[in-house]
Amino acid sequence: xxxYNVTGMSCAACSARVEKAxxxxxxxxxxxxxxxxxxxxxxxxxxxEQIIAAVPKKGPEKKNSPEPMHPHSKIRKHRS
Numbered sequence: 841x842x843x844y845n846v847t848g849m850s851c852a853a854c855s856a857r858v859e860k861a862x863x864x865x866x867x868x869x870x871x872x873x874x875x876x877x878x879x880x881x882x883x884x885x886x887x888x889e890q891i892i893a894a895v896p897k898k899g900p901e902k903k904n905s906p907e908p909m910h911p912h913s914k915i916r917k918h919r920s
Contacts, residue, residue, distance in 0.1 A: 844880045844891065846873065857896050865894045 849855050855875040862882060863871040868891075870883040882891055 841870075841881045841883050842888065842891070844882065844888075845878060846880050846895065847878050849873075849875050849878065851875070861896050862891055862894045865890055 846855075846858060849858065852875060855873040858880065859871050859873040862868060862873075862880065865884075865886055867886040868882055868884040871880065873880045
């Protein structure tokens, strides 16, 4: 399982959106997001760049807004 740090999530809906979006990436077999630890575990044969690109930058309530859901949100792969 590849581990990622995900910051900027402030509620369960945020983490659910991230988990759902990453889970739809072709090749991802499992995705689990923890709001408590600001982390995400992903199983599957997918390059980290595709995982990072799949993480939503906006919430549904701001669908038409150019502003990100969380201005300081970041995602990065854990160092192995």
